[in-house]
Amino acid sequence: MIEQERYKRVMAQYPTGIAVISVADGHGGITGLTASSFTSVSLNPPLVLFCTAYDTDSFPHLQREPHFAINVLAEDQTDLAWQFAGSERDKGLAAPHLIRASGTPVLTGALAVIECEKHFVYPGGDHAIVVGRVVGLDLDQGRRPLLYWRGNLSGFQTPGTGSDGNTA
Numbered sequence: 001m002i003e004q005e006r007y008k009r010v011m012a013q014y015p016t017g018i019a020v021i022s023v024a025d026g027h028g029g030i031t032g033l034t035a036s037s038f039t040s041v042s043l044n045p046p047l048v049l050f051c052t053a054y055d056t057d058s059f060p061h062l063q064r065e066p067h068f069a070i071n072v073l074a075e076d077q078t079d080l081a082w083q084f085a086g087s088e089r090d091k092g093l094a095a096p097h098l099i100r101a102s103g104t105p106v107l108t109g110a111l112a113v114i115e116c117e118k119h120f121v122y123p124g125g126d127h128a129i130v131v132g133r134v135v136g137l138d139l140d141q142g143r144r145p146l147l148y149w150r151g152n153l154s155g156f157q158t159p160g161t162g163s164d165g166n167t168a
Contacts, residue, residue, distance in 0.1 A: 015149040020084045021050055022097065022105045023061045023068040030097045030105035033058045034085040036148045038070055046134035048114060051127040057087055062130060066118055067102045070132075071110040074143040080107065081146060100136070111145055113138040 022032040038050035048070060052059055062068060073081055080095060096108045106113045116132025123129075 012149070015147055018073045018081050018146040018148050019050075020071045020073060020080060020107060020110075021052070021058070021062075021068055022071055022084075022107060023058060024065050024099075024103050024105055025061060026064065028099075030095060030099075030107075031058050031061055032068075032084050032105075034081050035070075041131060047119060047131055048116060048134060049129055049131045051124060051129050053127050059128065062118075062128075063121065065103070067100075067104040067135075068116055068118065068130075068132060069100075069104050069106045070114040070116065071107040072112040072114075073107075073146040074109070074111040074140070075146045076143070077109065077111075077146055102135070106138075109140075110138070111140055111143055 016037045019035050019038055020032050021035050021038075022030050025031040033052055033056050035050050035052070038048055041047040041049050050070065052062065083095060097105045098108055099105050100115060102115070102117075104115055106115065113136070114132075114134055115136030115138075117135050118130070119133045120131040121128050122131070
């Protein structure tokens with residue numbers, strides 16, 4: 001039997017980017033969750049997936065709404081990552097966002113946005129595997145990603161540079 005805490009510690013050794021999965025809250029606003037991973041599944045059709053626990057406050061919205069967005073965060077968006085990682089009911093209320101024509105809320109200022117139409121939701125243990133068909137893309141190449149490693153959030157450091165990006 002694999003111990004859950006040991007499993008989490010081992011998995012935390014793999015650094016990942018940070019994204020906020022945003023979805024309409026049913027009242028004209030935004031809710032969502034912070035995800036430490038998502039992946040592309042297919043180029044044709046363009047599909048992506050992420051996993052979420054069934055007991056998150058956002059899961060009922062993800063089940064109900066036909067669209068969601070994956071907002072890849074930049075290194076200066078640590079506050080948004082923690083904001084959406086919480087379980088507060090109105091956690092998206094103060095988040096800077098806009099609502100697309102599809103009704104999908106997207107975070108303004110994200111490094112990249114992948115707008116999706118829900119394609120499938122599969123069971124995956126204590127999580128749901130959510131697959132989305134990509135229907136829109138935005139990209140801001142002028143900034144660096146926010147990363148997650150060993151339970152910590154930080155910016156990307158290029159070899160030979162400090163955390164501010166300047167040569168060491």
